[in-house]
Amino acid sequence: LQILMNRKKINKEYLIYQFKSYLRTLLFGTMKGITFLGFACLFRNIFGKFHHYTVAFLPAFACGFSIMIEEKSKQQLYSCAFLTLVSEYVARQLIQAKIFKLTRTRLCVCHMISSSAVMYLLRNSRGKQLPKLSSYWFFEPPKNELRVDPSNEQANKFGCYHEEPCWIHNLKSSSKYLGAGLALELLRALLKEMNRILHCPLDVLKKLLKWKTFSFGIYLGSYVFLYHLVNCLLYRYNDGDMEWHAIPAGFIAGAAIVFCPNLSLFFMATTTIIQELIKRGISAGIIPPSKMLFVFCFAFMNGILYHSRLYNKEICSSFVTNMIDTCSGDVSRKILTTYEKLRVLHEGN
Known part of the structure:
Protein backbone atom coordinates (compact mmCIF):
# COMPACT_ATOMS: atom_id res chain seq x y z
CA LEU A 1 0.00 0.00 0.00
CA GLN A 2 2.87 2.39 0.79
CA ILE A 3 4.39 1.76 -2.65
CA LEU A 4 0.97 2.29 -4.27
CA MET A 5 0.39 5.60 -2.45
CA ASN A 6 3.95 6.80 -3.16
CA ARG A 7 4.21 5.59 -6.76
CA LYS A 8 5.48 9.00 -7.91
CA LYS A 9 8.46 8.73 -5.53
CA ILE A 10 9.54 5.29 -6.74
CA ASN A 11 13.23 5.16 -7.64
CA LYS A 12 16.21 2.93 -6.91
CA GLU A 13 16.84 4.37 -3.42
CA TYR A 14 13.17 4.11 -2.48
CA LEU A 15 12.94 0.46 -3.56
CA ILE A 16 16.15 -0.40 -1.66
CA TYR A 17 14.73 1.26 1.46
CA GLN A 18 11.46 -0.67 1.12
CA PHE A 19 13.37 -3.94 0.62
CA LYS A 20 15.44 -3.35 3.77
CA SER A 21 12.29 -2.41 5.67
CA TYR A 22 10.63 -5.63 4.50
CA LEU A 23 13.62 -7.73 5.65
CA ARG A 24 13.60 -6.00 9.04
CA THR A 25 9.87 -6.69 9.42
CA LEU A 26 10.39 -10.32 8.38
CA LEU A 27 13.11 -10.70 11.02
CA PHE A 28 10.85 -9.08 13.62
CA GLY A 29 7.99 -11.49 12.85
CA THR A 30 10.33 -14.50 13.00
CA MET A 31 11.88 -13.40 16.30
CA LYS A 32 8.44 -12.71 17.74
CA GLY A 33 7.26 -16.23 16.96
CA ILE A 34 10.42 -17.97 18.19
CA THR A 35 10.67 -16.02 21.45
CA PHE A 36 6.96 -16.58 22.21
CA LEU A 37 7.44 -20.35 22.07
CA GLY A 38 10.69 -20.09 24.02
CA PHE A 39 9.19 -18.02 26.83
CA ALA A 40 6.10 -20.27 27.00
CA CYS A 41 8.37 -23.27 27.67
CA LEU A 42 10.52 -21.24 30.08
CA PHE A 43 7.57 -20.16 32.23
CA ARG A 44 6.24 -23.73 32.17
CA ASN A 45 9.55 -24.99 33.60
CA ILE A 46 9.82 -22.17 36.15
CA PHE A 47 6.31 -22.57 37.60
CA GLY A 48 6.05 -26.34 37.10
CA LYS A 49 2.80 -26.05 35.14
CA PHE A 50 0.78 -23.68 33.00
CA HIS A 51 -1.13 -20.93 34.79
CA HIS A 52 -3.82 -18.54 33.58
CA TYR A 53 -1.37 -15.80 32.61
CA THR A 54 1.75 -17.86 31.86
CA VAL A 55 0.25 -19.66 28.86
CA ALA A 56 -0.16 -16.67 26.58
CA PHE A 57 -0.02 -13.24 28.25
CA LEU A 58 3.46 -13.32 29.83
CA PRO A 59 5.22 -15.10 26.91
CA ALA A 60 3.54 -12.71 24.45
CA PHE A 61 4.45 -9.70 26.60
CA ALA A 62 8.09 -10.82 26.66
CA CYS A 63 8.28 -11.61 22.94
CA GLY A 64 6.70 -8.23 22.17
CA PHE A 65 10.02 -6.53 22.98
CA SER A 66 11.41 -7.97 19.75
CA ILE A 67 9.80 -4.94 18.09
CA MET A 68 13.02 -3.10 18.96
CA ILE A 69 14.37 -4.64 15.74
CA GLU A 70 12.03 -2.35 13.80
CA GLU A 71 12.72 1.32 13.08
CA LYS A 72 11.10 3.91 15.33
CA SER A 73 8.31 4.86 12.89
CA LYS A 74 7.24 1.21 12.59
CA GLN A 75 7.27 0.82 16.39
CA GLN A 76 4.84 3.73 16.68
CA LEU A 77 2.64 2.43 13.87
CA TYR A 78 2.43 -1.12 15.27
CA SER A 79 1.72 0.19 18.78
CA CYS A 80 -1.18 2.26 17.46
CA ALA A 81 -2.50 -0.68 15.42
CA PHE A 82 -2.38 -3.01 18.42
CA LEU A 83 -4.05 -0.41 20.65
CA THR A 84 -6.88 -0.29 18.08
CA LEU A 85 -7.20 -4.09 18.18
CA VAL A 86 -7.20 -4.17 21.99
CA SER A 87 -9.82 -1.39 22.14
CA GLU A 88 -11.99 -3.35 19.72
CA TYR A 89 -11.54 -6.50 21.81
CA VAL A 90 -12.60 -4.69 25.01
CA ALA A 91 -15.63 -3.23 23.21
CA ARG A 92 -16.65 -6.69 21.99
CA GLN A 93 -16.37 -7.99 25.55
CA LEU A 94 -18.74 -5.24 26.74
CA ILE A 95 -21.16 -6.05 23.93
CA GLN A 96 -20.97 -9.78 24.71
CA ALA A 97 -21.66 -9.07 28.40
CA LYS A 98 -24.66 -6.94 27.31
CA ILE A 99 -23.23 -3.92 29.11
CA PHE A 100 -23.31 -1.95 25.88
CA LYS A 101 -25.43 -2.45 22.78
CA ILE A 286 3.51 15.97 31.47
CA ILE A 287 4.68 12.72 29.84
CA PRO A 288 8.45 12.10 30.07
CA PRO A 289 9.97 11.40 26.63
CA SER A 290 11.17 7.81 26.37
CA LYS A 291 12.46 5.66 23.52
CA MET A 292 10.86 2.64 25.19
CA LEU A 293 7.35 4.12 25.50
CA PHE A 294 5.97 2.59 22.31
CA VAL A 295 8.01 -0.61 22.74
CA PHE A 296 6.47 -1.23 26.17
CA CYS A 297 2.99 -0.31 24.91
CA PHE A 298 3.33 -2.75 22.02
CA ALA A 299 4.55 -5.56 24.30
CA PHE A 300 1.64 -5.03 26.71
CA MET A 301 -0.96 -4.92 23.91
CA ASN A 302 0.63 -7.99 22.34
CA GLY A 303 0.18 -9.88 25.61
CA ILE A 304 -3.51 -8.93 25.81
CA LEU A 305 -4.17 -10.01 22.21
CA TYR A 306 -2.46 -13.40 22.65
CA HIS A 307 -4.43 -13.88 25.86
CA SER A 308 -7.67 -13.10 24.01
CA ARG A 309 -6.74 -15.68 21.36
CA LEU A 310 -6.74 -18.39 24.03
CA TYR A 311 -9.54 -17.39 26.39
CA ASN A 312 -11.94 -15.43 24.17
CA LYS A 313 -11.75 -17.03 20.74
CA GLU A 314 -15.33 -16.06 19.91
CA ILE A 315 -14.64 -12.33 20.03
CA CYS A 316 -10.95 -12.38 19.15
CA SER A 317 -10.22 -10.60 15.88
CA SER A 318 -9.55 -12.90 12.91
CA PHE A 319 -6.54 -10.68 12.12
CA VAL A 320 -5.03 -11.48 15.52
CA THR A 321 -5.66 -15.21 15.08
CA ASN A 322 -4.03 -15.27 11.64
CA MET A 323 -1.11 -13.13 12.82
CA ILE A 324 -0.33 -15.42 15.77
CA ASP A 325 -0.58 -18.58 13.67
CA THR A 326 1.63 -17.10 10.93
CA CYS A 327 4.34 -15.81 13.30
CA SER A 328 4.62 -19.18 15.05
CA GLY A 329 4.38 -21.30 11.90
CA ASP A 330 1.03 -22.67 13.11
CA VAL A 331 2.73 -24.15 16.21
CA SER A 332 0.77 -21.80 18.49
CA ARG A 333 -2.50 -23.32 17.23
CA LYS A 334 -1.31 -26.79 18.25
CA ILE A 335 -0.13 -25.55 21.65
CA LEU A 336 -3.42 -23.80 22.36
CA THR A 337 -5.44 -26.84 21.22
CA THR A 338 -3.40 -29.11 23.51
CA TYR A 339 -3.79 -26.69 26.41
CA GLU A 340 -7.57 -26.57 25.94
CA LYS A 341 -7.75 -30.38 26.02
CA LEU A 342 -5.68 -30.49 29.21
CA ARG A 343 -7.82 -27.77 30.80
CA VAL A 344 -11.06 -29.61 29.98
CA LEU A 345 -9.55 -32.85 31.32
CA HIS A 346 -8.44 -31.10 34.52
CA GLU A 347 -11.87 -29.49 35.04
CA GLY A 348 -13.54 -32.87 34.47
CA ASN A 349 -11.48 -34.45 37.21
Whole structure:
Protein backbone atom coordinates (compact mmCIF):
# COMPACT_ATOMS: atom_id res chain seq x y z
CA LEU A 1 0.00 0.00 0.00
CA GLN A 2 2.87 2.39 0.79
CA ILE A 3 4.39 1.76 -2.65
CA LEU A 4 0.97 2.29 -4.27
CA MET A 5 0.39 5.60 -2.45
CA ASN A 6 3.95 6.80 -3.16
CA ARG A 7 4.21 5.59 -6.76
CA LYS A 8 5.48 9.00 -7.91
CA LYS A 9 8.46 8.73 -5.53
CA ILE A 10 9.54 5.29 -6.74
CA ASN A 11 13.23 5.16 -7.64
CA LYS A 12 16.21 2.93 -6.91
CA GLU A 13 16.84 4.37 -3.42
CA TYR A 14 13.17 4.11 -2.48
CA LEU A 15 12.94 0.46 -3.56
CA ILE A 16 16.15 -0.40 -1.66
CA TYR A 17 14.73 1.26 1.46
CA GLN A 18 11.46 -0.67 1.12
CA PHE A 19 13.37 -3.94 0.62
CA LYS A 20 15.44 -3.35 3.77
CA SER A 21 12.29 -2.41 5.67
CA TYR A 22 10.63 -5.63 4.50
CA LEU A 23 13.62 -7.73 5.65
CA ARG A 24 13.60 -6.00 9.04
CA THR A 25 9.87 -6.69 9.42
CA LEU A 26 10.39 -10.32 8.38
CA LEU A 27 13.11 -10.70 11.02
CA PHE A 28 10.85 -9.08 13.62
CA GLY A 29 7.99 -11.49 12.85
CA THR A 30 10.33 -14.50 13.00
CA MET A 31 11.88 -13.40 16.30
CA LYS A 32 8.44 -12.71 17.74
CA GLY A 33 7.26 -16.23 16.96
CA ILE A 34 10.42 -17.97 18.19
CA THR A 35 10.67 -16.02 21.45
CA PHE A 36 6.96 -16.58 22.21
CA LEU A 37 7.44 -20.35 22.07
CA GLY A 38 10.69 -20.09 24.02
CA PHE A 39 9.19 -18.02 26.83
CA ALA A 40 6.10 -20.27 27.00
CA CYS A 41 8.37 -23.27 27.67
CA LEU A 42 10.52 -21.24 30.08
CA PHE A 43 7.57 -20.16 32.23
CA ARG A 44 6.24 -23.73 32.17
CA ASN A 45 9.55 -24.99 33.60
CA ILE A 46 9.82 -22.17 36.15
CA PHE A 47 6.31 -22.57 37.60
CA GLY A 48 6.05 -26.34 37.10
CA LYS A 49 2.80 -26.05 35.14
CA PHE A 50 0.78 -23.68 33.00
CA HIS A 51 -1.13 -20.93 34.79
CA HIS A 52 -3.82 -18.54 33.58
CA TYR A 53 -1.37 -15.80 32.61
CA THR A 54 1.75 -17.86 31.86
CA VAL A 55 0.25 -19.66 28.86
CA ALA A 56 -0.16 -16.67 26.58
CA PHE A 57 -0.02 -13.24 28.25
CA LEU A 58 3.46 -13.32 29.83
CA PRO A 59 5.22 -15.10 26.91
CA ALA A 60 3.54 -12.71 24.45
CA PHE A 61 4.45 -9.70 26.60
CA ALA A 62 8.09 -10.82 26.66
CA CYS A 63 8.28 -11.61 22.94
CA GLY A 64 6.70 -8.23 22.17
CA PHE A 65 10.02 -6.53 22.98
CA SER A 66 11.41 -7.97 19.75
CA ILE A 67 9.80 -4.94 18.09
CA MET A 68 13.02 -3.10 18.96
CA ILE A 69 14.37 -4.64 15.74
CA GLU A 70 12.03 -2.35 13.80
CA GLU A 71 12.72 1.32 13.08
CA LYS A 72 11.10 3.91 15.33
CA SER A 73 8.31 4.86 12.89
CA LYS A 74 7.24 1.21 12.59
CA GLN A 75 7.27 0.82 16.39
CA GLN A 76 4.84 3.73 16.68
CA LEU A 77 2.64 2.43 13.87
CA TYR A 78 2.43 -1.12 15.27
CA SER A 79 1.72 0.19 18.78
CA CYS A 80 -1.18 2.26 17.46
CA ALA A 81 -2.50 -0.68 15.42
CA PHE A 82 -2.38 -3.01 18.42
CA LEU A 83 -4.05 -0.41 20.65
CA THR A 84 -6.88 -0.29 18.08
CA LEU A 85 -7.20 -4.09 18.18
CA VAL A 86 -7.20 -4.17 21.99
CA SER A 87 -9.82 -1.39 22.14
CA GLU A 88 -11.99 -3.35 19.72
CA TYR A 89 -11.54 -6.50 21.81
CA VAL A 90 -12.60 -4.69 25.01
CA ALA A 91 -15.63 -3.23 23.21
CA ARG A 92 -16.65 -6.69 21.99
CA GLN A 93 -16.37 -7.99 25.55
CA LEU A 94 -18.74 -5.24 26.74
CA ILE A 95 -21.16 -6.05 23.93
CA GLN A 96 -20.97 -9.78 24.71
CA ALA A 97 -21.66 -9.07 28.40
CA LYS A 98 -24.66 -6.94 27.31
CA ILE A 99 -23.23 -3.92 29.11
CA PHE A 100 -23.31 -1.95 25.88
CA LYS A 101 -25.43 -2.45 22.78
CA LEU A 102 -23.89 -1.41 19.47
CA THR A 103 -26.13 -0.22 16.66
CA ARG A 104 -25.25 1.30 13.29
CA THR A 105 -26.64 4.65 14.41
CA ARG A 106 -24.53 4.71 17.58
CA LEU A 107 -21.43 3.65 15.66
CA CYS A 108 -22.03 6.38 13.08
CA VAL A 109 -22.52 9.12 15.69
CA CYS A 110 -19.48 7.99 17.71
CA HIS A 111 -17.34 7.91 14.57
CA MET A 112 -18.51 11.37 13.50
CA ILE A 113 -17.57 12.80 16.91
CA SER A 114 -14.17 11.07 16.99
CA SER A 115 -13.50 12.08 13.38
CA SER A 116 -14.25 15.70 14.26
CA ALA A 117 -11.78 15.57 17.16
CA VAL A 118 -9.10 13.86 15.06
CA MET A 119 -9.25 16.38 12.23
CA TYR A 120 -9.16 19.33 14.62
CA LEU A 121 -6.16 17.95 16.52
CA LEU A 122 -4.30 17.23 13.29
CA ARG A 123 -5.13 20.69 11.96
CA ASN A 124 -4.20 22.32 15.27
CA SER A 125 -0.81 20.57 15.45
CA ARG A 126 0.37 22.19 12.21
CA GLY A 127 3.17 24.67 12.84
CA LYS A 128 3.60 23.69 16.50
CA GLN A 129 6.76 22.34 18.10
CA LEU A 130 5.41 18.86 18.84
CA PRO A 131 7.29 15.52 18.93
CA LYS A 132 7.32 13.89 15.52
CA LEU A 133 5.28 10.68 15.57
CA SER A 134 4.15 8.56 12.62
CA SER A 135 0.65 9.59 11.58
CA TYR A 136 -1.83 6.75 12.16
CA TRP A 137 -4.90 8.32 10.55
CA PHE A 138 -5.17 7.81 6.79
CA PHE A 139 -5.98 11.44 5.96
CA GLU A 140 -4.59 14.79 7.06
CA PRO A 141 -6.35 18.15 6.72
CA PRO A 142 -5.20 20.04 3.61
CA LYS A 143 -3.09 23.16 3.94
CA ASN A 144 -5.66 25.84 3.27
CA GLU A 145 -3.32 28.43 1.87
CA LEU A 146 -4.02 30.27 -1.37
CA ARG A 147 -1.36 28.83 -3.65
CA VAL A 148 -1.86 31.25 -6.53
CA ASP A 149 -0.71 34.76 -7.31
CA PRO A 150 -3.08 37.19 -5.48
CA SER A 151 -2.72 39.70 -8.33
CA ASN A 152 -3.91 37.16 -10.90
CA GLU A 153 -7.69 37.61 -10.97
CA GLN A 154 -8.14 34.82 -13.52
CA ALA A 155 -6.37 32.31 -11.26
CA ASN A 156 -8.42 33.40 -8.23
CA LYS A 157 -11.82 33.26 -9.92
CA PHE A 158 -12.79 30.11 -7.99
CA GLY A 159 -12.49 31.91 -4.66
CA CYS A 160 -11.02 28.91 -2.83
CA TYR A 161 -7.63 27.64 -1.71
CA HIS A 162 -7.00 25.57 -4.84
CA GLU A 163 -6.48 26.50 -8.49
CA GLU A 164 -9.42 24.62 -10.00
CA PRO A 165 -13.18 24.31 -9.46
CA CYS A 166 -14.03 22.83 -6.06
CA TRP A 167 -15.90 19.82 -7.47
CA ILE A 168 -12.94 18.87 -9.71
CA HIS A 169 -10.47 19.30 -6.83
CA ASN A 170 -12.66 17.22 -4.51
CA LEU A 171 -13.17 14.44 -7.05
CA LYS A 172 -9.43 14.24 -7.79
CA SER A 173 -8.53 14.04 -4.10
CA SER A 174 -11.20 11.49 -3.19
CA SER A 175 -10.55 9.30 -6.26
CA LYS A 176 -6.98 8.62 -5.06
CA TYR A 177 -8.25 7.25 -1.75
CA LEU A 178 -11.10 5.40 -3.44
CA GLY A 179 -8.64 3.68 -5.78
CA ALA A 180 -6.18 2.83 -2.99
CA GLY A 181 -8.96 1.36 -0.83
CA LEU A 182 -10.37 -0.73 -3.68
CA ALA A 183 -6.90 -1.98 -4.67
CA LEU A 184 -6.11 -2.97 -1.08
CA GLU A 185 -9.37 -4.88 -0.58
CA LEU A 186 -9.12 -6.61 -3.97
CA LEU A 187 -5.56 -7.69 -3.19
CA ARG A 188 -6.62 -8.97 0.23
CA ALA A 189 -9.55 -10.89 -1.26
CA LEU A 190 -7.36 -12.39 -4.01
CA LEU A 191 -4.75 -13.56 -1.50
CA LYS A 192 -7.45 -15.35 0.49
CA GLU A 193 -8.74 -17.12 -2.64
CA MET A 194 -5.36 -17.76 -4.26
CA ASN A 195 -5.74 -21.55 -4.12
CA ARG A 196 -9.16 -21.47 -5.77
CA ILE A 197 -8.52 -19.03 -8.63
CA LEU A 198 -7.57 -21.71 -11.18
CA HIS A 199 -10.07 -24.34 -9.99
CA CYS A 200 -13.17 -22.19 -9.36
CA PRO A 201 -12.64 -18.83 -11.11
CA LEU A 202 -16.38 -18.02 -11.26
CA ASP A 203 -16.85 -18.61 -7.53
CA VAL A 204 -13.86 -16.37 -6.80
CA LEU A 205 -15.26 -13.68 -9.11
CA LYS A 206 -18.61 -13.78 -7.29
CA LYS A 207 -16.84 -13.27 -3.97
CA LEU A 208 -14.83 -10.38 -5.37
CA LEU A 209 -18.00 -8.64 -6.59
CA LYS A 210 -19.55 -8.58 -3.11
CA TRP A 211 -20.22 -5.24 -1.42
CA LYS A 212 -17.62 -6.01 1.26
CA THR A 213 -14.86 -5.78 -1.35
CA PHE A 214 -15.83 -2.24 -2.33
CA SER A 215 -17.09 -0.83 0.98
CA PHE A 216 -13.70 0.19 2.41
CA GLY A 217 -12.64 2.02 -0.75
CA ILE A 218 -16.01 3.81 -0.91
CA TYR A 219 -15.60 4.78 2.76
CA LEU A 220 -12.16 6.30 2.12
CA GLY A 221 -13.26 8.13 -1.02
CA SER A 222 -16.48 9.51 0.47
CA TYR A 223 -14.71 10.54 3.71
CA VAL A 224 -12.17 12.64 1.80
CA PHE A 225 -14.83 14.03 -0.55
CA LEU A 226 -17.14 15.12 2.29
CA TYR A 227 -14.27 16.70 4.22
CA HIS A 228 -13.11 18.72 1.22
CA LEU A 229 -16.69 19.69 0.37
CA VAL A 230 -17.43 21.18 3.81
CA ASN A 231 -13.96 22.69 4.00
CA CYS A 232 -14.41 24.48 0.67
CA LEU A 233 -17.83 25.82 1.67
CA LEU A 234 -16.49 27.19 4.97
CA TYR A 235 -13.41 28.65 3.28
CA ARG A 236 -15.54 30.51 0.74
CA TYR A 237 -18.13 31.62 3.31
CA ASN A 238 -15.56 32.99 5.79
CA ASP A 239 -13.23 34.24 3.05
CA GLY A 240 -10.28 32.41 4.54
CA ASP A 241 -9.08 29.47 6.59
CA MET A 242 -9.65 28.91 10.30
CA GLU A 243 -8.70 25.99 12.53
CA TRP A 244 -12.26 25.38 13.69
CA HIS A 245 -13.27 24.53 10.11
CA ALA A 246 -11.81 21.06 10.75
CA ILE A 247 -14.46 20.37 13.42
CA PRO A 248 -17.62 20.49 11.26
CA ALA A 249 -15.74 19.14 8.23
CA GLY A 250 -14.47 16.15 10.22
CA PHE A 251 -17.89 15.60 11.77
CA ILE A 252 -19.69 15.45 8.40
CA ALA A 253 -16.90 13.34 6.86
CA GLY A 254 -17.31 10.81 9.67
CA ALA A 255 -20.78 9.96 8.32
CA ALA A 256 -18.99 8.03 5.55
CA ILE A 257 -18.82 5.07 7.95
CA VAL A 258 -22.37 4.16 6.86
CA PHE A 259 -20.75 2.64 3.75
CA CYS A 260 -18.42 0.48 5.85
CA PRO A 261 -19.80 0.07 9.40
CA ASN A 262 -16.67 -1.30 11.04
CA LEU A 263 -15.76 -0.94 14.71
CA SER A 264 -12.06 -0.83 13.81
CA LEU A 265 -12.49 2.45 11.92
CA PHE A 266 -13.93 4.13 15.02
CA PHE A 267 -11.07 2.87 17.19
CA MET A 268 -8.53 3.98 14.58
CA ALA A 269 -9.86 7.49 15.15
CA THR A 270 -9.77 7.19 18.96
CA THR A 271 -6.22 5.79 18.80
CA THR A 272 -5.16 8.79 16.71
CA ILE A 273 -6.71 11.10 19.32
CA ILE A 274 -4.65 9.36 22.03
CA GLN A 275 -1.54 9.67 19.84
CA GLU A 276 -2.10 13.41 19.38
CA LEU A 277 -2.69 13.90 23.12
CA ILE A 278 0.54 12.00 23.88
CA LYS A 279 2.42 14.38 21.57
CA ARG A 280 1.01 17.35 23.46
CA GLY A 281 1.72 15.67 26.80
CA ILE A 282 5.37 15.12 25.89
CA SER A 283 5.67 18.69 24.60
CA ALA A 284 4.17 20.09 27.83
CA GLY A 285 6.44 17.93 30.00
CA ILE A 286 3.51 15.97 31.47
CA ILE A 287 4.68 12.72 29.84
CA PRO A 288 8.45 12.10 30.07
CA PRO A 289 9.97 11.40 26.63
CA SER A 290 11.17 7.81 26.37
CA LYS A 291 12.46 5.66 23.52
CA MET A 292 10.86 2.64 25.19
CA LEU A 293 7.35 4.12 25.50
CA PHE A 294 5.97 2.59 22.31
CA VAL A 295 8.01 -0.61 22.74
CA PHE A 296 6.47 -1.23 26.17
CA CYS A 297 2.99 -0.31 24.91
CA PHE A 298 3.33 -2.75 22.02
CA ALA A 299 4.55 -5.56 24.30
CA PHE A 300 1.64 -5.03 26.71
CA MET A 301 -0.96 -4.92 23.91
CA ASN A 302 0.63 -7.99 22.34
CA GLY A 303 0.18 -9.88 25.61
CA ILE A 304 -3.51 -8.93 25.81
CA LEU A 305 -4.17 -10.01 22.21
CA TYR A 306 -2.46 -13.40 22.65
CA HIS A 307 -4.43 -13.88 25.86
CA SER A 308 -7.67 -13.10 24.01
CA ARG A 309 -6.74 -15.68 21.36
CA LEU A 310 -6.74 -18.39 24.03
CA TYR A 311 -9.54 -17.39 26.39
CA ASN A 312 -11.94 -15.43 24.17
CA LYS A 313 -11.75 -17.03 20.74
CA GLU A 314 -15.33 -16.06 19.91
CA ILE A 315 -14.64 -12.33 20.03
CA CYS A 316 -10.95 -12.38 19.15
CA SER A 317 -10.22 -10.60 15.88
CA SER A 318 -9.55 -12.90 12.91
CA PHE A 319 -6.54 -10.68 12.12
CA VAL A 320 -5.03 -11.48 15.52
CA THR A 321 -5.66 -15.21 15.08
CA ASN A 322 -4.03 -15.27 11.64
CA MET A 323 -1.11 -13.13 12.82
CA ILE A 324 -0.33 -15.42 15.77
CA ASP A 325 -0.58 -18.58 13.67
CA THR A 326 1.63 -17.10 10.93
CA CYS A 327 4.34 -15.81 13.30
CA SER A 328 4.62 -19.18 15.05
CA GLY A 329 4.38 -21.30 11.90
CA ASP A 330 1.03 -22.67 13.11
CA VAL A 331 2.73 -24.15 16.21
CA SER A 332 0.77 -21.80 18.49
CA ARG A 333 -2.50 -23.32 17.23
CA LYS A 334 -1.31 -26.79 18.25
CA ILE A 335 -0.13 -25.55 21.65
CA LEU A 336 -3.42 -23.80 22.36
CA THR A 337 -5.44 -26.84 21.22
CA THR A 338 -3.40 -29.11 23.51
CA TYR A 339 -3.79 -26.69 26.41
CA GLU A 340 -7.57 -26.57 25.94
CA LYS A 341 -7.75 -30.38 26.02
CA LEU A 342 -5.68 -30.49 29.21
CA ARG A 343 -7.82 -27.77 30.80
CA VAL A 344 -11.06 -29.61 29.98
CA LEU A 345 -9.55 -32.85 31.32
CA HIS A 346 -8.44 -31.10 34.52
CA GLU A 347 -11.87 -29.49 35.04
CA GLY A 348 -13.54 -32.87 34.47
CA ASN A 349 -11.48 -34.45 37.21
